[in-house]
Amino acid sequence: MYKSKTILIVDDEPRTRQGLKNMLDAWSGGSCEIQTADNGRDALLILEHSSVHLLITDIRMPEITGLNLVQLLESSSVPVKPAVILISGYAEFDYAHQAIQLGVVNYLLKPIRKEKLIEAVEQALGIHEERTKMSKMERIVDTKLMEASEDLEVRSEPILVALRYVQEHLDQSFGLREVAEYVHLNPSYFSSLFKEQMQMTFIEYVTRTRVQKSKELLLQTRLSVAEIAEHVGYQTTKYFNKVFKEYEGRSPGSYRKGSFGDT
Numbered sequence: 001m002y003k004s005k006t007i008l009i010v011d012d013e014p015r016t017r018q019g020l021k022n023m024l025d026a027w028s029g030g031s032c033e034i035q036t037a038d039n040g041r042d043a044l045l046i047l048e049h050s051s052v053h054l055l056i057t058d059i060r061m062p063e064i065t066g067l068n069l070v071q072l073l074e075s076s077s078v079p080v081k082p083a084v085i086l087i088s089g090y091a092e093f094d095y096a097h098q099a100i101q102l103g104v105v106n107y108l109l110k111p112i113r114k115e116k117l118i119e120a121v122e123q124a125l126g127i128h129e130e131r132t133k134m135s136k137m138e139r140i141v142d143t144k145l146m147e148a149s150e151d152l153e154v155r156s157e158p159i160l161v162a163l164r165y166v167q168e169h170l171d172q173s174f175g176l177r178e179v180a181e182y183v184h185l186n187p188s189y190f191s192s193l194f195k196e197q198m199q200m201t202f203i204e205y206v207t208r209t210r211v212q213k214s215k216e217l218l219l220q221t222r223l224s225v226a227e228i229a230e231h232v233g234y235q236t237t238k239y240f241n242k243v244f245k246e247y248e249g250r251s252p253g254s255y256r257k258g259s260f261g262d263t
Contacts, residue, residue, distance in 0.1 A: 005125055006033045006050060010043040010057040010069065011087070016110065020056065023114050024121065040064025044072055052082045053128045054121065059088040070102045080135050083124040087112060136219055142212045148198045148205070158183040158190070159197050166206055170213060171233050176202045210234070211247045218256045225252045 007024060011017040017036050024034050035050070037043040041064055046052065055073070059066035066086050073081055086099050089110040099107050105127050106120040152160065161183045165174075179202070180190035194202045210232040217228045229240035244252050 004031070004033075005053045006035060007054045007056065007121070008043060008046055008052045008082070009034065009036045010038075010040065010055065010061070010066070011036075012038050012058065012061045014038070016058070016087075020112070020117065023117055027114075027118050027121070040066070040069040040072075043069055044076070047073060047078055047082070048076060054085065054124050055082045056085045056087060056121075059086055060090070067098055067102065070099075070104065074102065080128075080132050083128040083131070085120050085124055140212060140215045140219065142208050144200065145205070145208050145212060148200060155197050156193065158185055159194060162190070162194065162202075166209055169233075170210060171231050173233055173235060207243060208247070211244055214240070214244060214252065215248070215255065218252055225256075228252065 005028075009017055009020050009024075011020070017038065021034050021036055024032065028034070035046060035052075037046060040057075040061055043055075043057065044064070047055070055070075057066040057069055064072070066088075070084055070086075073084075084102070084104045085106045085108060086104050087108045087110060091109055105124045108116060108120060152163075155163075162179050165179055165182055176191060177187045180187040183190065185193070191202060194205070198205055200208075214228050214232045217223055217231060218225075221228075223231065225241070226237045229237045232240070234240035234243070241251055244255070248255055250258075
């Protein structure tokens with residue numbers, strides 16, 4: 001069962017709306033919050049002010065149709081869009097074709113059997129969960145670091161050893177001279193070699209690695225900012241905040257508040 005998930009049912013037919021809600025309430029046993037709206041405008045307000053994981057909407061509704069609602073949702077400021085299931089009393093190819101183009105995960109025809117509904121809902125919630133994980137990963141990953149880490153097999157042995165050293169000592173304070181000595185190279189030569197092979201300076205690589213790790217901890221743990229600063233090798237929270245803001249454009253606390261919700 002999917003815990004703490006919110007499902008929004010939008011249908012202008014009271015009987016259909018309540019019927020779907022009753023089926024999902026019985027299925028979830030209270031572990032999912034089932035909200036309803038009888039029109040697209042109210043639904044959009046709910047979507048913009050609440051974390052909705054799955055939207056089940058009728059296609060044919062007055063003013064804002066189900067397809068219109070999905071289109072408006074795509075252009076809204078909602079961070080992670082809910083998975084969408086469209087329902088209709090008409091088997092029309094044009095509707096299904098537009099639904100596919102809008103990324104709708106399922107298209108159900110009325111009357112909807114309970115077994116069919118539950119199967120579609122479980123599939124849709126699974127898809128939303130994967131989308132949320134992917135969104136978080138995209139926020140965490142530093143593309144410059146990722147590019148620099150490609151084709152590591154062509155890096156020289158001293159650089160590979162240095163990269164491992166950084167990963168294994170990220171929670172500690174160290175500098176270029178210390179790592180150069182560890183890989184038995186002159187600091188000046190090590191600095192030049194690192195920049196040539198990694199396309200960034202050693203200091204930039206270490207800083208980006210610390211910031212990336214801190215983003216992971218901010219989004220995936222409940223550690224305080226001070227604790228995270230310590231985990232990624234910064235002796236003071238003030239300096240950690242300064243470095244983080246330079247790379248991310250906002251403070252660690254603000255970054256955490258902008259999280260895409262739970263998974």
